[in-house]
Amino acid sequence: MKRKGAMAKGTMTSAHPLPKTMAGTAALVVALVPALAQAAKEYNLQAPVTPIATQIFDLHVYIMWICVVIFVGVFSVMFYSIFAHRKSKGHQAAQFHENTLVEVVWTVIPFLILVFMAVPATRTILAMKDTAVPDLTVKITGSQWKWSYDYLDHGFGYYSNLKTPVAQIEEGEPKGEHYLLEVDEPMVVPAGKKIRLLITSSDVIHAWFLPAAGVQQDAIPGFVRDDWMKFDKTGTFRGQCAKICGKEHGYMPIVVEVKSADDYAKWLAEHKKAAAAAADDPNKTWDVKELIARGEKVYAANCASCHQPTGKGVAGAFPALDGSKIVTGPKDDQIKTVLNGVVRNGQPTAMVAWKSTLSDIDIAAVITYTRNSWSNHSGEAIQPAEVKADRS
Amino acid sequence: MSSIPHDHAAGHGVDHEHAHHPGGITRWITTTNHKDIGTLYLWFSFIMFLVGGVMALAIRAELFQPGLQLVEPEFFNQLNTVHGLVMIFGAIMPAAVGFANWQVPLMIGAPDMAFARMNNWSFWLLPFAAVLLLSSFIVPGGAASAGWTLYPPLSVQTGMGMDLTIFAVHIMGASSIMGSINIITTILNMRAPGMTMMKMPLFVWTWLITAYLLIAVMPVLAGAVTMLLTDRHFGTSFFNAAGGGDPVLFQHIFWFFGHPEVYIMILPSFGIVSTIIPAFARKPLFGYASMVYATGSIAILSFLVWAHHMFTVGMPAAGQVFFMYVTMLIAVPTAVKVFNWVATMWKGSMTFETPMLFAIGFIFMFTVGGFTGLVLSLVPVDIVLHDTYYVVAHFHYVLVAGSLFAFFGGIYYWLPKWSGRMYDEALGKWHFWMTFVFFNITFFPMHFLGLAGMPRRVPDYATQFTDWNEVASIGAFGFGLSQLIFLYAVLKAIRSGPPAPARPWEGSDTLEWTLPSPLPYHTFETPPRVS
Numbered sequence: 001m002k003r004k005g006a007m008a009k010g011t012m013t014s015a016h017p018l019p020k021t022m023a024g025t026a027a028l029v030v031a032l033v034p035a036l037a038q039a040a041k042e043y044n045l046q047a048p049v050t051p052i053a054t055q056i057f058d059l060h061v062y063i064m065w066i067c068v069v070i071f072v073g074v075f076s077v078m079f080y081s082i083f084a085h086r087k088s089k090g091h092q093a094a095q096f097h098e099n100t101l102v103e104v105v106w107t108v109i110p111f112l113i114l115v116f117m118a119v120p121a122t123r124t125i126l127a128m129k130d131t132a133v134p135d136l137t138v139k140i141t142g143s144q145w146k147w148s149y150d151y152l153d154h155g156f157g158y159y160s161n162l163k164t165p166v167a168q169i170e171e172g173e174p175k176g177e178h179y180l181l182e183v184d185e186p187m188v189v190p191a192g193k194k195i196r197l198l199i200t201s202s203d204v205i206h207a208w209f210l211p212a213a214g215v216q217q218d219a220i221p222g223f224v225r226d227d228w229m230k231f232d233k234t235g236t237f238r239g240q241c242a243k244i245c246g247k248e249h250g251y252m253p254i255v256v257e258v259k260s261a262d263d264y265a266k267w268l269a270e271h272k273k274a275a276a277a278a279a280d281d282p283n284k285t286w287d288v289k290e291l292i293a294r295g296e297k298v299y300a301a302n303c304a305s306c307h308q309p310t311g312k313g314v315a316g317a318f319p320a321l322d323g324s325k326i327v328t329g330p331k332d333d334q335i336k337t338v339l340n341g342v343v344r345n346g347q348p349t350a351m352v353a354w355k356s357t358l359s360d361i362d363i364a365a366v367i368t369y370t371r372n373s374w375s376n377h378s379g380e381a382i383q384p385a386e387v388k389a390d391r392s
Numbered sequence: 393m394s395s396i397p398h399d400h401a402a403g404h405g406v407d408h409e410h411a412h413h414p415g416g417i418t419r420w421i422t423t424t425n426h427k428d429i430g431t432l433y434l435w436f437s438f439i440m441f442l443v444g445g446v447m448a449l450a451i452r453a454e455l456f457q458p459g460l461q462l463v464e465p466e467f468f469n470q471l472n473t474v475h476g477l478v479m480i481f482g483a484i485m486p487a488a489v490g491f492a493n494w495q496v497p498l499m500i501g502a503p504d505m506a507f508a509r510m511n512n513w514s515f516w517l518l519p520f521a522a523v524l525l526l527s528s529f530i531v532p533g534g535a536a537s538a539g540w541t542l543y544p545p546l547s548v549q550t551g552m553g554m555d556l557t558i559f560a561v562h563i564m565g566a567s568s569i570m571g572s573i574n575i576i577t578t579i580l581n582m583r584a585p586g587m588t589m590m591k592m593p594l595f596v597w598t599w600l601i602t603a604y605l606l607i608a609v610m611p612v613l614a615g616a617v618t619m620l621l622t623d624r625h626f627g628t629s630f631f632n633a634a635g636g637g638d639p640v641l642f643q644h645i646f647w648f649f650g651h652p653e654v655y656i657m658i659l660p661s662f663g664i665v666s667t668i669i670p671a672f673a674r675k676p677l678f679g680y681a682s683m684v685y686a687t688g689s690i691a692i693l694s695f696l697v698w699a700h701h702m703f704t705v706g707m708p709a710a711g712q713v714f715f716m717y718v719t720m721l722i723a724v725p726t727a728v729k730v731f732n733w734v735a736t737m738w739k740g741s742m743t744f745e746t747p748m749l750f751a752i753g754f755i756f757m758f759t760v761g762g763f764t765g766l767v768l769s770l771v772p773v774d775i776v777l778h779d780t781y782y783v784v785a786h787f788h789y790v791l792v793a794g795s796l797f798a799f800f801g802g803i804y805y806w807l808p809k810w811s812g813r814m815y816d817e818a819l820g821k822w823h824f825w826m827t828f829v830f831f832n833i834t835f836f837p838m839h840f841l842g843l844a845g846m847p848r849r850v851p852d853y854a855t856q857f858t859d860w861n862e863v864a865s866i867g868a869f870g871f872g873l874s875q876l877i878f879l880y881a882v883l884k885a886i887r888s889g890p891p892a893p894a895r896p897w898e899g900s901d902t903l904e905w906t907l908p909s910p911l912p913y914h915t916f917e918t919p920p921r922v923s
Contacts, residue, residue, distance in 0.1 A: 004571070020563065025698070043840050043843065044563075044843055045776060045843050045844075046843075046844060051778070052772075055772065056772045056773055056776055058773065059770065059772055059773055060767065060773045060818075061609060063766070063767055063770060069764075071759065071760075071763060074730065074731070074734060074759070075756065075759075077734055077738070078734045078737060078752075078755070078756075080735045081734065081738045081739070081740070081742075082737065082742065082744075082752070085737065085738065085739050085740050085741065085742055086673070086674075086741070086742045086743070086744075087741040087742060087743045089744070090740055091675040091737070091739075091741050091742075093673065093675040093740045093741035093899075094675060094739040094740070095675065095676065096739075097675070097676040097677065097678050097679070097680065097736075098678065098679055098680070098681070098682075099892075102735075103679055103682050106722060106727070106728065107682075107728055109725055110723060110724050110727040110728075114720045114721070114723060114724070117720065117770065118716070118717060118720060119764075121716065121770040121771060121772055121773075122713055122716075123774040124771075124921070125709055125712050125713060125716070125771050125772060126709055127619070128771075129708075129712075156712075161504040168459070169459055169460055169852060170458060170459070170460050172461075175458060177852070177855075179458060179854055179855050180458075180852060180853065180854045192465045197503050199706075203545065204544075204546040204549065205543060205545070205546065205639055205885050206546045207704055207778075207779060209779070209845075209847065211776050211844075211845035212845075214772070214775060214776055215775070216704050216775045216776060216778055217704060217706055218704045218705050218706060220633075220639055220705065220706070221545060221633055221639060222632075222634060222638070222639070223633060223638070223639075223640075223706075224547050224631020225705075225706030226706075227706075232439065233473070238854075239845060240847060241778055241847070242545075242704075242779040242780065242847045243536060243704075244469065244539045244546065244628045244780065244848075244849040245546060246537075246546060246549070247464075247465040247466040247469060248465065248536075249465070249469070249847075249849060249850060250847075250849075250850030250852045251465075251852070253766055256829065263817065270613040314464075314466060316532040316533050316534060316551065317466055317533050317534070317551070323568075345624070345625055345626070345627055346627035346629075346635070347547070347548050347623065347624065347627075347632065347906060348549075348634075349549060365839070
């Protein structure tokens, strides 16, 4: 918490040209901050881990103290009046009802206090908006209901799914330490580097929110917005989607692992290698068992939140796949439905197009899985080549 | 206007005529009497308050513990959405119109509202709108679930419940516009001789300004939801980037309505508090003229701040800075109002009956909401608090401890005049203290949740948020149950309260207190002369 005192002093310097009484108030504020900072820990913003978050934290503390001082001032007067000017004490009502001087004074003073607040806030805004000259650019895409991270400088990317087991959410199993804020693959970035974030969405509006980094940016379909962050230290930091985005809105965590430059380089190398190895041979013919095993995973990560692990869907909202006409019907129809999504009246529905999200093999696998699960027993194996043929 | 001479003549000078209005249910369906319509509005809003309250309790029950226990996430989102819509359009706004119906004609010495039949219609649209809105729960796909702000593309995805919501909003908007036209016409044309604009009670002023705001912004909302409707069903792409539209456009239009809407919900409450405080301080309102100007400034500024609800959409720095400055500026007239109320109390001769308790509670807690509003106006801080529970705490401090507290105060204050019977002071005080304490237990911890990073509109949360959520849920049930005291206190007063004198409050000086209690069915058939 040492940093906070220093920053508050910075704010003071900026306040210097303004009237003395205000500077006095601010000095009082600064004096009180370190003493109460520890007590306020559980009642304040998350500990900041980027320079911007630190500025935000200090700005908030500074503003809060100004508010507290005004609040105590105004309500001391009111409660004194409630105590002293009551009929039961025989207090006679005065009949004054205006005083131009007083009214002008208490219009001007709040205005000046606002100037005091606006100056540091404006400075931070300008710093937050400066996304120029990044060391690394990561594209973040929100989709119902997961985030994906594309490392544009290195040509690979991946999805980051909620890792908390369903049993902990729905069946009252003991909750883990990072319940709902844990993912299978976190975003990984190096400490001390300026990371530019390009944020967008593939369906509805989401918001990428990492409180400790002082970043929240809406992910808007059809538009790319940018933001940036630069971590002071290594560690794992957690957040989640902040904009309501449908039924799994509460289950869309964000985990960022900040590594040292060396560890990051190692991670990058491993990841690139793994990405290359995972690239499937497009001409391989898969057997049903392999496809079902792979499809089960794809289904759990992408489909089960709506269509349910039981394949029964949610009545009225998400259709059942178990016994569905499409799933038990001609395979090309199902492949096209998964590739292109369902469009009604020219508008995309909750069944989005998966063609850009899932590879041919993943789509082939998940379709094979749905055609051979629950009460569906077609026995067919859908090959990636068939999916490829239906693209376009 | 033709109805006025007619109504006027019907009651004029013929006392027994008063008993000739239809009885039973027909009276309430056909009434054009501003008092009856005021009563209808107030009961309707109270019923909707309970309906929205039950939804809030379901939400709080689910959030008592992490994990999913009671409701599915999909239904949780529906509850959240409809809770907001019901409370705003069904409870707060109609309650304010109910007060206007009762009090505006009485306070300016008019016999009734200018358009008495339109007044009937503007009320009777509401129950149908409410039925549409609530019936969306039983259609396929359930009710609207995109949050009360109905942001596309999410709101384009959902089922026909969304369409019912859109039509309900249209109808409620039409009702509000008609009500506003009526209030403006009444105030501008039907004031008693000698009642100049600057002599009008502040409640009348705040409602005059509110009515202009309503007429300005309800059509904007209607436009926004209609665009949503055509995007949903007729292939337009206002909000669909793939068709050349922009999802953020909706947010701009919505909040151009939405921010003035915030003041629509609070200005009549300012008026009520400005009436109650002088009455119980036995001292004239301090700075009447500056109160009028402050209200006007707030109304004008309210059209220039909408994008502070959208600081995270990624607007340019210039946009953020502009909307931050203008938003901060609203703190000035708001502060002036608080100072004026405190100055009115200063050196008064105060007593603390229930209306005064609610008015003081209002000032105290509205100021908390005002300060958190100031904190949120600062873009950098908003970035880490946007869409978190801090925002939920903030707007409940201004809308519940603000608007609702003023309405409770207003009911206790005017009920003796309206019904001719006193309420039970002990019950009133119980209601106040229980409401005050449980309100803070419910909503104060939400500031901490928001600061710690808990997003709003989630059915489930990380375990570090558990303690404060438990506290908030307990508080919510206490708060909900406390409102039954209010219902009991009001029913008891109406049925068996002791008769109220014509002027039960020593310091009250507006025109309605010159009339007998209970009020005759028709009042001010001959306008009073205001000196």
